[in-house]
Amino acid sequence: MSTPYDSMWEKLNLDLNAHAGLLQVLGKFYGDIYLSQSGRLRGMEYLDFVLSEVHGLRIKELQDAKAHGKKVIGTFCVFVPEEIVLAADAVQVGLCAGAEAGKDAAEKVLPRNTCALIKSFVGFKLSRLCPFIESCDLVVGETTCDGKKKAYEIFADYAPVHVMEIPQMKNACDRELWRAEVLRFKDTVEEATGNTITTAKLSEAIRLVNEKRRVLQRLNRLRAASPVPISGRDVLLVNQISFYDDPVRFTANIGKLCDEIEGRVRAGAGITPKETPRLMLSGCPMAVPNWKLPYIVESSGAVIVGEESCIGTRNIRDLVDESGKSMNEMIDALVDRYMRIDCACFTPNTERLEHIVEMAGDLKVSGVIHYGLSFCQPYAMEAYKVEKALKSADIPMLAIETDYGMEDVEQLKTRVEAFVEMIR
Amino acid sequence: MQSSVNVAGIDIGSRSIELVVLNGGGLVHQAKAPTTFAPLAQCEKLMREVSAEKVVATGYGRKLFADSMSRMDVSTITEIQAYALGARSLFPDVRTVLDIGGQDTKVISLNPAGKVAKFEMNDRCAAGTGKFLELMATALQVPLESFGEFALQSDKRIQINSMCTVFAESEATSLMARGESPENIAMGLHLAIVQRTLAMLRRVGMEAPLMFAGGVAHNSCVRRVLEDQLEERLFIPKNPDMVGALGAALHGRRLMLQS
Numbered sequence A: 001m002s003t004p005y006d007s008m009w010e011k012l013n014l015d016l017n018a019h020a021g022l023l024q025v026l027g028k029f030y031g032d033i034y035l036s037q038s039g040r041l042r043g044m045e046y047l048d049f050v051l052s053e054v055h056g057l058r059i060k061e062l063q064d065a066k067a068h069g070k071k072v073i074g075t076f077c078v079f080v081p082e083e084i085v086l087a088a089d090a091v092q093v094g095l096c097a098g099a100e101a102g103k104d105a106a107e108k109v110l111p112r113n114t115c116a117l118i119k120s121f122v123g124f125k126l127s128r129l130c131p132f133i134e135s136c137d138l139v140v141g142e143t144t145c146d147g148k149k150k151a152y153e154i155f156a157d158y159a160p161v162h163v164m165e166i167p168q169m170k171n172a173c174d175r176e177l178w179r180a181e182v183l184r185f186k187d188t189v190e191e192a193t194g195n196t197i198t199t200a201k202l203s204e205a206i207r208l209v210n211e212k213r214r215v216l217q218r219l220n221r222l223r224a225a226s227p228v229p230i231s232g233r234d235v236l237l238v239n240q241i242s243f244y245d246d247p248v249r250f251t252a253n254i255g256k257l258c259d260e261i262e263g264r265v266r267a268g269a270g271i272t273p274k275e276t277p278r279l280m281l282s283g284c285p286m287a288v289p290n291w292k293l294p295y296i297v298e299s300s301g302a303v304i305v306g307e308e309s310c311i312g313t314r315n316i317r318d319l320v321d322e323s324g325k326s327m328n329e330m331i332d333a334l335v336d337r338y339m340r341i342d343c344a345c346f347t348p349n350t351e352r353l354e355h356i357v358e359m360a361g362d363l364k365v366s367g368v369i370h371y372g373l374s375f376c377q378p379y380a381m382e383a384y385k386v387e388k389a390l391k392s393a394d395i396p397m398l399a400i401e402t403d404y405g406m407e408d409v410e411q412l413k414t415r416v417e418a419f420v421e422m423i424r
Numbered sequence B: 001m002q003s004s005v006n007v008a009g010i011d012i013g014s015r016s017i018e019l020v021v022l023n024g025g026g027l028v029h030q031a032k033a034p035t036t037f038a039p040l041a042q043c044e045k046l047m048r049e050v051s052a053e054k055v056v057a058t059g060y061g062r063k064l065f066a067d068s069m070s071r072m073d074v075s076t077i078t079e080i081q082a083y084a085l086g087a088r089s090l091f092p093d094v095r096t097v098l099d100i101g102g103q104d105t106k107v108i109s110l111n112p113a114g115k116v117a118k119f120e121m122n123d124r125c126a127a128g129t130g131k132f133l134e135l136m137a138t139a140l141q142v143p144l145e146s147f148g149e150f151a152l153q154s155d156k157r158i159q160i161n162s163m164c165t166v167f168a169e170s171e172a173t174s175l176m177a178r179g180e181s182p183e184n185i186a187m188g189l190h191l192a193i194v195q196r197t198l199a200m201l202r203r204v205g206m207e208a209p210l211m212f213a214g215g216v217a218h219n220s221c222v223r224r225v226l227e228d229q230l231e232e233r234l235f236i237p238k239n240p241d242m243v244g245a246l247g248a249a250l251h252g253r254r255l256m257l258q259s
Helices: A006-011 A016-035 A044-052 A057-067 A082-087 A103-109 A116-127 A131-135 A146-155 A172-193 A199-223 A232-241 A247-266 A292-298 A327-339 A350-362 A377-392 A409-423 B039-048 B062-068 B079-090 B130-139 B144-152 B165-177 B182-204 B220-230 B240-258
Strands: A072-075 A091-094 A138-142 A161-164 A278-283 A303-308 A367-373 A397-402 B006-012 B016-023 B026-034 B054-058 B074-076 B096-100 B105-110 B116-121 B210-213
Touching: A006 A016, A006 A057, A016 A044, A016 A232, A044 A232, A044 A247, A057 A072, A057 A091, A057 A131, A072 A131, A082 A091, A082 A172, A082 A199, A103 A116, A116 A131, A116 A146, A138 A146, A138 A172, A146 A161, A161 A172, A172 A327, A199 A232, A199 A247, A199 A327, A232 A247, A232 A292, A232 A303, A278 A292, A278 A350, A278 A377, A292 A303, A292 A367, A292 A397, A292 A409, A303 A350, A350 A377, A367 A377, A367 A409, A377 A397, A397 A409, A409 B079, A409 B116, B006 B039, B006 B062, B006 B079, B006 B240, B016 B039, B016 B240, B026 B039, B026 B240, B039 B062, B054 B062, B054 B079, B054 B240, B062 B074, B074 B240, B079 B096, B079 B105, B079 B116, B079 B210, B079 B240, B096 B182, B105 B182, B116 B182, B130 B144, B130 B165, B130 B182, B144 B182, B144 B220, B165 B182, B182 B220, B210 B220, B210 B240
Parallel strands: A072 A091, A072 A138, A138 A161, A278 A303, A278 A367, A367 A397, B006 B054, B054 B074, B096 B210
Antiparallel strands: B006 B016, B016 B026, B096 B105, B105 B116
């Protein structure tokens, strides 16, 4: 089947057959998990469209931007300051790494007991399946875990990579390290783009990214209503798309979606009855198209009202202080904001435990599902502490460890359903 | 509810299907069949023998059953809930339920009121379950029913390190090549299951009294070694593999009373 994008994909050197297969699977998966929902908001049509054009129109936009001299910078982590990229007039895309498609290729160069996310981004590159990666002029890695850190060394054989060193503690010297890393990143981006980041540009970028965070915060406030006005799956999708859509257009469209939800909440309407058990997800990020667990949860008689995750609140909780005037003040504001991220790579990481308990209370959930990707040591270790913290707040937790494969779906269903029966 | 109303519970597991029919408070029928590769046909066969106003299905096949038996009034519950309900009715004080079935192991912790407080299940692999015992019994050419007794005839305890069924089999083979007696190897395999089960019990934070159910509770060696290591008496129902079906039927009775 030919599409209007075939020649573009060919120019990007994609494996066209395998890529067509991937799109077909993705389309079917999306239909089953998303389009089958009832009572969906009209505003989700924008997200449906963006997702249906994920490798099409969005990639064409990137190519057009590149034709006008813009650079495309790919990232994998919420630590990479998008403000710097935007201030240099470049486009930032969060690379997804949520599918199993390139697993075989990845396992040729990575140990098998590597987490699915790492296998995914390496696999996508080696199998030539991702037009985003192929559009990138620079890919930014980071040292959040040993697996990623070492995988970027291998990835760098295939694409230009800049790795940011993420501190592992939050002392003054760690902040100094992070500040130096943000400045080094700024230099790299300026060099890659040929553009100088001015105070005016940076100030505007800070405001722009804050706007995106604000609209997502508003979405999270609205969805907390009872009955729940929007499915957890849909909010996850919004968060996923926030990483690769044009930020201005995205913010405007999610604003409209929020207006619609506001009307629904005012009318007391919801997608599930008021008594439906409310659950929160916590843990590893769920990248496109990793919708497995949310789908299982919401097919088991519960509804998800929060994602304590990088593709969720970790990415949007904190804003950058907008009062900075000089370059130094703005860099300091960025450094402080990003140092507040409660990633499991930090030790100790008590903020995360506090955030989880607070969030579970605010959202009035009857339980938390902790999601860990197999072989993700930092989150697997923290699951124990999270459970203890939640227990002292009388909130039950179910720990799930899985990957992108489908062979454990039935076992997961039994666990999740039993958990829902337990908390009901 | 009239006492003449029959309520059925059916537990469709990976290896076997159990059926329990209750009328009022009393058990009127129970039956068991292997799951085979045609579980629905097996369910039909079991159901043909009985009439029930309400059926509750549990186990891996619960959805399949509910979707296909449209002529009946079918609800579903998970095997966690079913075992909790069944165990509690057989032994009202029970606080921990251990169920080792054909392809999974469950530990369920109940609060003093009998509600599920926490549970653990083994991961996607069937290591340490009934299937493991079945394959190892076959490898040692001992009938599954007498595998426990066979292992109890061992004269020393050797350690088998592999929990993976495939690796454990090759470990058993190399032990045989070294002249180790099959009884001792069988004991080693049983010990391996118990070690894995103990770890799971501890994770849940086991409290006594403890009930051991599921098909593997028939195995005298697993029972004996577990009791030794726990220094705790295990409560084992007369029909340990029927507990899930019983719990499902009890849930059905509750639903009938509510309606």
